[in-house]
Amino acid sequence: MKEEMMVEKREAGAGWEPKIVAFLCNWCSYAGADLAGTSRLQYPPNIRIVRLPCSGRINPLYIIKALVDGADGIMVSGCHPGDCHYLTGNLYARRRFTMLKRLLTTAGIEPGRVHFTWVSASEGNRFASVVEEVVVKVKALGPNRIREGSERRSDVHEF
Amino acid sequence: MKHVVVPKDSIKDLLESLMTDYKIVAPVREGQTLVYKAVNQVDEVILNDEAAYKSPKEFLFPQTEQMMVFSKDGDIRITEDDTKTILFGVRSCDLEALKIMTAVFTQGKFIDTYFEKKLKNTVLIGFGCQSEKKGCFCGDRGLNKGYSEACDAFLTDNGDQYIVQIITEKGELLFGGFAQIDSQKAVSCESGGQALLEINSDESTLFNNVDWGRISEKCMGCGTCTYICPTCHCFVFKDVVEKGEAIRYKCWDSCMYPKFTMHASGHNPRASKKERYRQRILHKYLYVKQNFGYTACTGCGRCIRSCPVGMNIKSVVTEIMEGLK
């Protein structure tokens, strides 16, 4: 029963909604998301936010693990370059993400699943539009196929 | 003992007919290498004189085995696996190794019921080697490469047919229907000679009078030898917590890894590769012998063939014994 439900949920087509994990830095992007919320801006409810102190704190393994465990999309956002609360965290992170995306692309994960961007605390509008853009792109790609055709663990994580 | 003759063309038909009731595990070509794998089509099965790079131990002692699922409310579900398996084409070194595994897991006060059950549900079909491969030293370990009794039936290549020695009832069930031949005419079924390669010394001498640092110098601790070894059986339990439930796994461990025997306190009695390599050699050649009477190395030569830095257990053991003379 459980198994059937799971399969149903993961099939593309009418009614399928992607699950997107968003890693946001505490100081800019999380506050930006907050502003979008308090301003009553509408954006798709597909993202699950994980708040971190800084985009420099986002271990690439978080993203790898989320994708392998079945997330359909990833969104990462931090302070604009130059605005980092810790001065340089996002600048190191920028190089890291650039490499990570290239790595994931080589391994066969569609570039449209993994998104990096900068959103400041005052950019509630930008946050909403970025989420919209990400959701449209991930929806177009359909469910995450990284483990398709391979043996699977009995349990798939629910986000 | 009963001997029957099976023509080579009918072996595939036999396996085909058994596929509905059994999971058949046999040597299969994967890329360049030969591995034991669950077979989907009998045509994949390869019975030649090549050696598989891994031992088939994983079908009785899986690399990761789910044991149970338990929850906070005290609900425990034991994972049951009733799959009937035929392990086909197992070499005599691996069969002798399973004898050691069986002793470790099913003798004494604590019995591994998972292993025991798998063993009960498994039919072991041996297959004789015609030549020794590079690195093999089963002869020095007192094994007959062409025959072992530690199985249910044993196949020997004889031109366009196989001569099958039926050893147990499980074997009779599979091969009973074939034409019987005179045992006199059948191939030799001796158990092999005396083991020449042994460590005959006590633990304290081996600890103190052998330069383990020098011996293990080359080793880079990759653990390949323990994963492909037919007798390595160290394991570790691991609980994975997921959504309010926890799953307990029994997984292979390896004495080559830095975390092997790491204590919760942070202390590790085998902190460097010197101690870990000593553990590997002595576990094989001393401890299992003390406990069960077997030396836990069958001379399959896999670790010698696969070692990326050319460690050679045979020459290491020889060197140790020479040094202690």
Next chain:
Amino acid sequence: MSFEKQRIELIDTCKNLLKEGKVNLVLGFAEGQAEMSASPFFIRTPEETDEMKWDDACSMTLAKYLLEKKEGAAIIAKPCDARAIVMYLAENQIERDKLTIIGVECAGMKGKDGLAAPGCEDCKLRIPPVYDILVGYGDGLEAEAVQKAADTMEAELSGKLTRFQKEMEKCILCFSCRQACYGCYCESCFIDREIPNWLPKELDTGAKMVFHLGRAMHLAGRCVECGACERVCPSGVNIRYLVKDLAEFCEALYGYQPGVNPEEVPAMTTFDMNDKEVGFIGGEHNEACCGS
């Protein structure tokens, strides 16, 4: 002119170093066991040097042993060993003045099949980037250039994901690639951690993917393409293509090639205010990441 000539010169060099007491250990090669054609050799006396092997089968990387033998060791360094040494120096793992590097001009190593050994297929370096003593190959180096194996995987498989999945299926999670890799020297590897539990011990493809992608990410901009990971793998997994691609990307983007200059700061431990945002939303040069 040949490996043999180079071998004789190497033996002479090592003998002198040991005789004069300048070093107490030479890391070199000896005849291999069974199917392996060469194995590492720890030479401590001048007499032992005569057993030294040097030919086109000595593809192993010896640099990792330097982490254990930190003082008074000499190492026979091919360009890839030397690149690994440069990285150790850049990452402050060893001290240059306690080490003697016997550089060898390398004609490229061969695998069992007679084709280029893993790591040698695209290597253009002939002279190690750092050395104290250089043992040349002599004339005819170019003529000896090794034949590259055909990239069969690309031909057989369509799609990057299929290729990656196929490679993952072969892996048995024995971690020998990690142990052999010069760059994997963390005291506590992420996969050995319990909290967070990156790698549940289940042997499924997902666990293998986390391990290999995680490791590849840790080697981004650090891999010296020695090929050790591929050479030691008992089940023939080729995961080097991921890291190799990253290395090319890193060089194109940040102009950093690992293992060339010990004074240079590794690409991933620094930044530039004007770094290109490849693959970012609204970033420049998106096609560079997604196109190829």
